Amino acid sequence: MTDDRAHTDGGTATEDETTGRPVATSGRLRGLVGAARSPLALDLGVYATYAVAIGFFVFPVLWVASASLRPPGELFSYPFRLLPAEVSLSAYRRVFRAGMVTWLFNSILVTVIGVASIVVVSVPAAYAFSRFEFRGRRGLLGIVLLFQMISPVIIIVPLYTVMSTLGLLRTRVGLVLLYVGIQTPFSIWLLKGYFDTVPMELDYAARIDGCNRLQTLRHVLLRPVAPGIAVVAIFNTVLTWSEFVLAFTVLGSESALHTISIGVYKFQGQYGNDWRAIAAASIVGMLPLVIVFLGLQRYFVKGLIEGSLKGE
Amino acid sequence: MATDGGVGERIRWSLGSVWRRLLDHPLPWLVPTLLALAVFQFYPMIQAVWMSFTDESLVRPTVDFVGLQQYVRLATDPVFWEMLEVTAIYAFSSVVLHVLAGLVLALAIDYGVRRGLRGHLTTRVSVLLAWIVPGIIIGLVWKVMLVESRFGAVNHLLGTLGVGPVPFRSDPTFALVSTIVAGTWRGTAFSMIMIYGGLQRVPRRLYEAARVDGAGRLARFRHVTLPQIKSVVFITTVLVTIYALNTFDLIFALTGGGPGRATQVLALFMYQEAFQDYALGRGAAIAVVMLVANLLLTGAYLYAFDVSEEI
Numbered sequence: 092m093t094d095d096r097a098h099t100d101g102g103t104a105t106e107d108e109t110t111g112r113p114v115a116t117s118g119r120l121r122g123l124v125g126a127a128r129s130p131l132a133l134d135l136g137v138y139a140t141y142a143v144a145i146g147f148f149v150f151p152v153l154w155v156a157s158a159s160l161r162p163p164g165e166l167f168s169y170p171f172r173l174l175p176a177e178v179s180l181s182a183y184r185r186v187f188r189a190g191m192v193t194w195l196f197n198s199i200l201v202t203v204i205g206v207a208s209i210v211v212v213s214v215p216a217a218y219a220f221s222r223f224e225f226r227g228r229r230g231l232l233g234i235v236l237l238f239q240m241i242s243p244v245i246i247i248v249p250l251y252t253v254m255s256t257l258g259l260l261r262t263r264v265g266l267v268l269l270y271v272g273i274q275t276p277f278s279i280w281l282l283k284g285y286f287d288t289v290p291m292e293l294d295y296a297a298r299i300d301g302c303n304r305l306q307t308l309r310h311v312l313l314r315p316v317a318p319g320i321a322v323v324a325i326f327n328t329v330l331t332w333s334e335f336v337l338a339f340t341v342l343g344s345e346s347a348l349h350t351i352s353i354g355v356y357k358f359q360g361q362y363g364n365d366w367r368a369i370a371a372a373s374i375v376g377m378l379p380l381v382i383v384f385l386g387l388q389r390y391f392v393k394g395l396i397e398g399s400l401k402g403e
Numbered sequence: 404m405a406t407d408g409g410v411g412e413r414i415r416w417s418l419g420s421v422w423r424r425l426l427d428h429p430l431p432w433l434v435p436t437l438l439a440l441a442v443f444q445f446y447p448m449i450q451a452v453w454m455s456f457t458d459e460s461l462v463r464p465t466v467d468f469v470g471l472q473q474y475v476r477l478a479t480d481p482v483f484w485e486m487l488e489v490t491a492i493y494a495f496s497s498v499v500l501h502v503l504a505g506l507v508l509a510l511a512i513d514y515g516v517r518r519g520l521r522g523h524l525t526t527r528v529s530v531l532l533a534w535i536v537p538g539i540i541i542g543l544v545w546k547v548m549l550v551e552s553r554f555g556a557v558n559h560l561l562g563t564l565g566v567g568p569v570p571f572r573s574d575p576t577f578a579l580v581s582t583i584v585a586g587t588w589r590g591t592a593f594s595m596i597m598i599y600g601g602l603q604r605v606p607r608r609l610y611e612a613a614r615v616d617g618a619g620r621l622a623r624f625r626h627v628t629l630p631q632i633k634s635v636v637f638i639t640t641v642l643v644t645i646y647a648l649n650t651f652d653l654i655f656a657l658t659g660g661g662p663g664r665a666t667q668v669l670a671l672f673m674y675q676e677a678f679q680d681y682a683l684g685r686g687a688a689i690a691v692v693m694l695v696a697n698l699l700l701t702g703a704y705l706y707a708f709d710v711s712e713e714i
Contacts, residue, residue, distance in 0.1 A: 130620070133514070133620075134518065134520060137511045137514050137515055137518075137520060138520065138522065140507060140508065140511040140526075141511065141515070141522040141523065141525070141526045142522075144508055144511075144526050144529060144530060145522075145525060145526055145529045147588070148529040148530050148532060148533045148588065148591075149529045149532065150556075151533075151544050151545065151548050151556075151588065152532065152533075152536070152544065154547070154548060154556045155544050155547050155548075158547055211435075212435045212436055212439060213436065215432040215433075215435070215436075216432060216433050216435070216436040218432060219429045219432035219433050223429035223432075225429045228429075231433075234440075234445075235436075235440070237698075237701060238440060238444045238445075240645060240697060240700075240701040240704070241444075241448070241694065241697050241698075241701075242645070242646075242649035242670075242693075242697065244649050244651050244670045244673075244674075244693075245451070245649065245670075245690050245693045245694050245697065246444070246447040246448055246450075246451055246690065247673075247674065247677070247690075248451060248454065248673070248677045248683055248686045248687050248690055249446075249447035249448075249450035249451045249454060249687065250443070250447045251677075251678075251683075252450070252683070253442065253443070253446060253447055253450070257442075268439070268443070269443055271439045271443075272439040272440060272442060272443025272444055273443060273444070275436055275439060275440070276440070276444075279436065303419075303422065303423045303426050304423075304426040304427065305426055329535050332537065333535075333536075333537035333538060333539075335537070335538055335539045335651070335652040335655075336651050336652060336655075336674070340678070351537070352537050352538075352539040352540070352652070355539060355540060355543065356539050356543075356655075356656060359543055359546075359656070366547050366550060369543055369546065369547060370543075370547050372543070373540045373543045373544055373547070376537060376539075376540045377535075377536045377537065377540050380535050380536070380537070381532065381535065381536075384531070384532065384535045385528070388527075388528055388531055391531060391535070392527075392531070392596055
């Protein structure tokens, strides 16, 4: 990492040296800050950073994918190779026989219903925080922020007794309700930001046309805040799909209720050193999210930034 | 008939007006949220504090108030201090690595976008890819990467350099390093995106002005970029610290806290006390320690916003 800093220094030095030389500058780049002169060393340093980053962040996933596709025994053969000599789906067969279809089904169920519930609960709340002036509004917003900052891991012990009292242990409904409680604060903050950017004049106009507040929300405000709802939905999909500790605690030991994270975790406990099978289980567990992500990665970026910078 | 219609109309009108009056009050809009937060966040938080003053256990029917006993026990337990140390090392190294790697990548991508270099989008997508992989699966991915024989991917690469095989998960020090590396693999995306967002908000005219004044690239970085992204870097640092302190799933899957207790961070320690030893009271006391740490950091986060608003 310090490498790049060194390149930055080097870049400044070469910049002065190259000042006199004619530098190829494409018209597209002319006028962009810092593009008038071309410090080659800095470019190379940045390319090197890209290469190291892509290698570090992608290689593990590729390696696991490759390991999962090998025939029994080939993972530990010599010489070492990244691409398997022969493709075999036997590891996947093993994972699916262990109950992967059930886990996938449960994860999809919990994620779809959970995310829909989170949106349904947080949109009206965000509307209220954006459109009403009432006593205690700031305080309540502060509490919502506080809940967002505090990790559910911390309250897992009392949550267990709460769920037990409510008869929600070992139920998927209970898990969905729990996700609503845990994940709405973030969604409210993010959505409130979107509501705040919509001018109040739209509300007034709808009011004059005879809409009540619910009609105003449905027919007038929903369209401008739709991008925010998309960000909230996608972001919560990732959180819900990946969540482990709450699901592990609430769903207990009954395999028929397990979500993908629990299923995969238990599976690796059972098949200790079968690295091919563990690799296959990992790939199946991440694949749905990876597909969603590759299609919609712009929204993830928005969610990350906007969900964390409440001061804006 | 005509009067009937009139009455119906009037009833419908007054119902509509009640409905409208109801919708003009913020409470109906907030009720589902308030209920969910009260049941699943507020009450459990209060309950955690209460439980930490008791000896509640899953295997005993009676609950006694024991005052500060759980805390005294924690404070005098050398194991607790060990956990605290492991957590501090894990959190500190994670924060340094995440923020540094995130800063370098954000600058590299920002530079690439402005210069029209190839590969900045691929880099961004690669880093984010690691972030969306479920925590449990990240633990397993690294378990597969770090297989301790010469057939493990990392050990093989090291082998070609004449090093190893390294006991990545069975040696206490290497195990902790492995969890930190796996954590960085996941967490860098967050810092990168946050700091990249901060870079986009630096007003372009500041750079123009600095150039007119004859500032070179390094001078512009030091006197324009750094002061402008200072608050976003601070906020990122606080958030990353909170995430790192609460890490559970990744370590749970990668090392399970072992070997021995070498990678047992507070969250794992708490989980084990509560759900493997059934000592809910003791688990709650650890939870309160974590809660205090989180609250202090949240305070720092809010303070950062006040500061950045004044600027």
